Amino acid sequence: MRILALVALIFYLPAMTLPMLRVERLGHIREDSLLGGIDSLLTQGYWLVGLVVLLFSVLLPPLKLFALFWLTRPAFLAHPHRAIMYRWVEHLGRWGMLDVLLVAILVAFVKLGNLVTISAGPGLTAFVLLVLFSLLASLWFDPRAMWQSPSSGDPDP
């Protein structure tokens, strides 16, 4: 189901750049996108946390989605290379933690609601859709489809 991967990729860019949360506290309003949040983590000195989030929630997920998209495309790579790539996707894919980040955001949403006024921006919608479609894409990913030959549609021996 590589179309699902494609859809997820479409949602990737707005999910990263559009403002995700709007926090209002004592009249101060702060609006941040995901990338902006990581930027503040880094500038405030939380190097480790910032880099971890950057790596596993920003860089890896699109790589995995690209892999899912291209692997199911017939005649993309020679079979041995496909096999290697598939193995990498299998290993790295589980480190892509979009869903974990979503849970973290929702926890913040619920818990902070008492202290501050918090409202969702368009980035959050895009992010939820990104998580949903990348989950569906990896759920419906059929590894056997990789080995289909472009001509016959039969699996290669």
Add this chain to the structure above:
Amino acid sequence: MPVSDLPVAEPVPARTESWLWLLPLLALAVVFWLGWQSWSGQDIPISIRFSEGHGLKPGDTVRYRGVAVGSVERIRLNRALDGVTIDVRLQPDAAALARSGSRFWIVRPQLDLSGISGLDTLVGANYIGVLPGAGEQQRSFIGLTEPPLADLLEPGGLDIVLLASGKSGLRAGAPISYRQVLIGVVVAVDLAKDASAVEARAYIKPQYVNLMRENIKFWRSGRARLSAGLDGLSLDLDPVPSLLLGGVNLSIPPAPGRPVDAGARFTLHQKPQDEWLDWVPGLALDGGENPALERPQPVPVQLIWRQRSWYYLSQTAEKQGWGLPLENAVLAPADLLLPPDSALADSQSLRVANQPVVAAAQIVGDVGEVLALQNLASPLPNAWPLSQLRRASQAEDVLVIGNLDDPARFVGAERQDWQSEQWLLRPALPFDAGWHGAAVVAAADGKLLGLLLVDDEQYRVISVDSGMLSTQR
């Protein structure tokens, strides 16, 4: 079971996915929608230069009409160290504030104008106040050092100049009040060009412009008067803002002069003379004296007769007042044209507009014998046309016009006891007997409503209309 009976797998062609391609298109549409939503809801960044930051912090608000419309994002010092630049993000719905002509200032606790302002910033944070301009879109502004006087400076006001011998505490923002009503404000105080006096530029609010007459008196208020008498001590205080800021008061004489033009100069007295405090002018606040309307010009009417006083002695009696000149007649109170019954026969002599006239007047109107019409041989100049007569249908603001050297007196509708044929005026300032027969004109359209009769400290207006004049003639 033979092999041939086994079910044979049929190859099924790969399911078509064509409808699935709608999904990415749908996703693109959603993304565009989200992006547009975010873009249209974007804050508007503007920057304001101030010479002084007054402790403003990032996160402080910009307020317009009492609600937050933006927030301070960043404050940076100018490179030349001559001020600070404040980066502000305005909410999208306040985009109309970011245009040239908009004025920004920092609201802080202050004693200014006619009072104490910015008290909310004593407890809360300072904030930026804004007054919208009307120009083009603009993103960078120069902030004001002082809050503008904008709540007073409306179009249509009058600028005047007050000359004082010394400044003695007078400062910009000092209130100008008339009967303790704030009617204007001192805008700037400085030495006159030749350093001979202190010049205060003042602004009078539009609705009070008509109070500014040539002969009004200004004096300094803001004093506490302590007087000791037999009945003990009495302390007389002006309102607090006047005490703190030094205000300006004014008095308008009973006979106000002509309205002044912008830039008129007045002397600012240090203290009022006692009589100024008792002055009560008859003046229309809203400029009810429309100068474009033509005014009737009453003519003096004088009746002299002899009457029996004691046995066979007789004495001369006299009555004078005003009459309304008509085409070839004069309309006046009956007692000005007809001698009383006690008069000796053929003893009367009548003068209209200082010309002797043979008295032969007839009573007109249906309210008793109060008005009379005297035909004249030679028509008077400035005859009042019959088309300019109107019957009042309710109490309305009127002007009373007598001697042309006196200004017309204004009597508001609220100072009248109205009845249809005749009604009473209760003016703040009494009319003396010299106003007998004066013309009463509607302030609104300049039509003549009736004549004023002064008797026994009562001021009666008798309706006059063209019908009653023409039938009698």
